[in-house]
Amino acid sequence: TQLLEQSPQFLSIQEGENLTVYCNSSSVFSSLQWYRQEPGEGPVLLVTVVTGGEVKKLKRLTFQFGDARKDSSLHITAAQPGDTGLYLCAGVGSGTYKYIFGTGTRLKVLA
């Protein structure tokens, strides 16, 4: 069974601080997506990473896919209150269309 573990589960930081969220598995994924979800709304797709070692930047957010395509990280620079939300990673199994969702990281950025 493929599992995706996210850490930390909860994070409360001050505005302007940096943070990193991790998404780990023992399985190989053909791609990995990161989503942000706000209360009462559906997750919004932030990025998809496909190639091992790939790094993608979205303004202050940096996403990296592990070389072996088993893990990923999300780094936020100078966090702002607008970054508050639930961050979810989701992996697609190699050669399949099945999605495996991570356990989620709930981030709160205090002004």
Next chain:
Amino acid sequence: KAGVTQTPRYLIKTRGQQVTLSCSPISGHRSVSWYQQTPGQGLQFLFEYFSETQRNKGNFPGRFSGRQFSNSRSEMNVSTLELGDSALYLCASSTGQPSSYNEQFFGPGTRLTVL
């Protein structure tokens, strides 16, 4: 391109009743997946439909069922509602192809409250 739409957005039912939720995927997408999200259990996969056929199924009781129409719109039905069915029900659409860029896009969800 219009996003994924779900109706209704909010629903209040009582135990024992049944409910039907609707999802319209992004135009051109043939796969619709349904998820249940609760604070305690996180995001749990219910089932996936592709070209009117259920292709994947999660570990939920038979009270949870769904279907997909020829225009790719999907409905989800929950019969004999229980208090524990209170949750945010999310629908996600994708092309459904086993490709690395087969991204899922979510709707805003239907908040179901069972009293």
